[in-house]
Amino acid sequence: MGPLVPGLINGELNLVVALLVGLGFGFVLEQAGFSSSRKLAGLFFGYDFVVLRVFFTAGITAMIGVVVLSHFGWLDITRIYINPTFLYPAIVGGLIMGAGFITGGFCPGTSVCAAATGKIDAMAFIFGTFIGVFGFAEFYPLFREFFVSSNFGAPLLSDVLGVSRGVFAFLMTAMALVAFVATNIIEKRVNGVKTTPISLGTTRSVIIVGAVAIIGFVMIFMPDIKTASFAKASKLSSDVVLKQAEAIDPDDLVVKLLNRDRLIQVIDVRTADEFKASHIPSARNIPYDELANPEWRTVLQKADVLNVFYGTDEVQAGRASLMSKYLDDNSVNKILPEGFAQFKSQYIDFDATSTKDESILRFRTKAKTELQVLLEDETKAPPPPPKAPKIVGGC
Amino acid sequence: MNVTSETKYMNPYLAGVFLGLVLLVAIYVTGRGLGASGAVKSGVIACVDAIAPTHAANTAFYSEYEESHSGSVWKTWLVFEVIGVLVGGFISGLISGRLKFKIERGPNITNKTRIIFAIIGGALFGIGAQFGRGCTSGAALSGMAVMSAGGILTMFAIFGMGYALAWFFCKLWL
Numbered sequence: 001m002g003p004l005v006p007g008l009i010n011g012e013l014n015l016v017v018a019l020l021v022g023l024g025f026g027f028v029l030e031q032a033g034f035s036s037s038r039k040l041a042g043l044f045f046g047y048d049f050v051v052l053r054v055f056f057t058a059g060i061t062a063m064i065g066v067v068v069l070s071h072f073g074w075l076d077i078t079r080i081y082i083n084p085t086f087l088y089p090a091i092v093g094g095l096i097m098g099a100g101f102i103t104g105g106f107c108p109g110t111s112v113c114a115a116a117t118g119k120i121d122a123m124a125f126i127f128g129t130f131i132g133v134f135g136f137a138e139f140y141p142l143f144r145e146f147f148v149s150s151n152f153g154a155p156l157l158s159d160v161l162g163v164s165r166g167v168f169a170f171l172m173t174a175m176a177l178v179a180f181v182a183t184n185i186i187e188k189r190v191n192g193v194k195t196t197p198i199s200l201g202t203t204r205s206v207i208i209v210g211a212v213a214i215i216g217f218v219m220i221f222m223p224d225i226k227t228a229s230f231a232k233a234s235k236l237s238s239d240v241v242l243k244q245a246e247a248i249d250p251d252d253l254v255v256k257l258l259n260r261d262r263l264i265q266v267i268d269v270r271t272a273d274e275f276k277a278s279h280i281p282s283a284r285n286i287p288y289d290e291l292a293n294p295e296w297r298t299v300l301q302k303a304d305v306l307n308v309f310y311g312t313d314e315v316q317a318g319r320a321s322l323m324s325k326y327l328d329d330n331s332v333n334k335i336l337p338e339g340f341a342q343f344k345s346q347y348i349d350f351d352a353t354s355t356k357d358e359s360i361l362r363f364r365t366k367a368k369t370e371l372q373v374l375l376e377d378e379t380k381a382p383p384p385p386p387k388a389p390k391i392v393g394g395c
Numbered sequence: 396m397n398v399t400s401e402t403k404y405m406n407p408y409l410a411g412v413f414l415g416l417v418l419l420v421a422i423y424v425t426g427r428g429l430g431a432s433g434a435v436k437s438g439v440i441a442c443v444d445a446i447a448p449t450h451a452a453n454t455a456f457y458s459e460y461e462e463s464h465s466g467s468v469w470k471t472w473l474v475f476e477v478i479g480v481l482v483g484g485f486i487s488g489l490i491s492g493r494l495k496f497k498i499e500r501g502p503n504i505t506n507k508t509r510i511i512f513a514i515i516g517g518a519l520f521g522i523g524a525q526f527g528r529g530c531t532s533g534a535a536l537s538g539m540a541v542m543s544a545g546g547i548l549t550m551f552a553i554f555g556m557g558y559a560l561a562w563f564f565c566k567l568w569l
Contacts, residue, residue: 003426015475017424022479024417025429025532029480030487032410037499037513041568043554044561050407055536057411058418062428062540065419074423081427083528083538085545090534093527094552096519101553102560103567104516105499107531108431108524111517112477116484118496121513128514129432132521133439140456147526157544168542180408 001328002075026113035114037105037121044102046190049183056176063169064215070165073327076297087150104128173212229326230292236322238315245318247337248308251363254347257282258370263304269311269320270340278344280310281374288316291323301328310336310343347371403491418540425472428537432524434477436460437468444468501568512567527552 005014032054033039042048069075101107106114106125114122136143158168236244256264257280266283268275275285286296288311300307307324309317314337321333336343345351348371350364404410418429440460444451451457464471488494500509524530527549529538535553538546 002423005425009424014425014472018472018475019479021417021421022476023483026480026483027487028410028414028417030484031405032407033404035484044557045565045568053407054411054414057408058414059536059539061412061415062418063542066422066540069423079426080422080541082541083534083543083546089526090545090549091552093523094549095556096523097527097530098553098556099560100516100519100523101557102564103512104520108435108520109480109532112431112480113484116481117488117493120496120498121509124510124513125517128517129435129521130439132518133435136522136525137439137456144455155544156542157547158542160544165542
């Protein structure tokens with residue numbers, strides 16, 4: 001599951017990836033004509049909209065790609081870098097950059113690409129960016145307060161607008177299409193009809209609109225993996241849940257607990273209050289409603305570790321185990337085939353007078369004292385809180 | 396306006412799809428998008444560090460950077476990515492026969508004017524990219540791909556301001 005950094009790819013190898021990504025970036029920019037400042041500036045005068053076309057097509061391609069990858073669980077969108085939103089600095093910065101674009105004719109990325117093909121004006125532009133950053137750095141204390149003001153964290157625009165990611169991607173695509181058609185008309189008019197750089201023929205328009213309609217339809221009904229797993233597990237009937245969830249024998253579980261088996265982890269999906277009142281020793285509390293949250297992914301998806309779920313009843317445990325399976329198909333999940341109350345009365349609060357069976361009596365009496373020891377150990381060293389993986393990025 | 400040279404370039408929609416895929420690969424593999432201005436920042440910090448180390452240590456901007464970044468400023472992701480852009484752009488220019496030293500400018504200005512305004516534009520971008528937490532690639536394009544509110548806002552501000560000022564600077568380009 002992506003992203004592969006950090007984890008599969010680290011350190012020096014990540015820098016090699018950076019080089020390769022940059023190589024592709026630079027190559028495509030140059031092929032698209034972004035090494036020409038006059039082409040770039042054409043955007044603002046209506047004679048050449050190539051920047052808008054490439055830029056929006058690229059943004060939408062990547063945006064849809066991210067939504068689709070995360071839907072199939074191949075990309076964990078909680079671990080990718082989301083540009084932070086410092087509201088007023090973002091606007092002011094954009095306005096300053098807009099002024100830079102119209103005067104300089106480049107943006108930093110395109111200027112590097114243009115300089116590579118020998119454009120002296122691009123080299124001057126790069127020199128200018130160094131001066132700009134240096135100036136900013138020298139006068140930083142003056143702007144510092146504004147620079148860090150109106151910090152809204154890193155919200156997604158889709159969340160701000162209250163729509164799903166799929167719907168948002170669809171709206172952006174629709175908006176881009178309108179812009180493509182409109183700019184095509186403007187461009188023709190500005191340049192005279194004879195020069196038609198890229199014309200959208202009728203058939204091609206039909207194909208594009210049809211494709212977008214299909215993509216849009218799919219995306220609107222495409223929830224992300226978290227919501228999907230949660231909804232799926234919560235919707236199943238109790239019978240189906242119990243049929244699909246695999247149970248562990250309570251005695252087996254107790255033996256494993258007493259042996260301090262590191263290849264199992266017991267997960268209590270009841271509420272935090274219920275857990276606090278009483279729980280199976282060494283169990284970890286992940287309330288059912290929070291199970292799909294990203295901070296628990298690494299806990300639930302430990303390689304070779306068996307997850308044993310229990311709750312107020314076996315159905316709740318069953319739903320939890322299925323959700324864990326949906327979130328990661330490789331996870332191994334079992335459930336305690338009884339509610340916590342029953343387990344508690346049979347083991348933790350075992351009453352010796354309740355059974356006449358000699359072997360059960362011996363096993364459970366021994367288990368009761370040893371479970372008590374486990375519980376005391378646990379209060380000495382509680383399990384560490386989950387860690388959200390560190391995300392790096394940005395300019 | 397003559398745009399016959401356009402035929403030599405790739406279809407912009409196709410180029411857009413390729414660029415989007417490069418961006419998607421970057422996000423999938425590294426969890427982050429593209430960028431450019433961050434490399435300039437690394438460059439400035441390295442230069443100041445080399446020329447005036449005490450000044451760097453005493454100035455908030457540099458010391459805050461040092462605090463939040465470990466290791467050499469040259470061994471950062473964006474520096475390597477921008478080196479890649481340089482090489483990629485060069486290869487593309489070589490293949491398409493577009494490698495040539497020249498100053499590209501509007502027909503009604505001198506080379507000197509063009510260079511002066513290129514430097515001014517670059518400086519503005521350098522400053523703006525700090526406030527916007529990235530430039531057209533880092534904030535606008537990559538921000539759009541991950542639906543960042545701030546990134547998309549910056550994108551609209553960049554293009555909006557470009558249009559707002561176009562009339563005043565038309566002499567530079569037309």
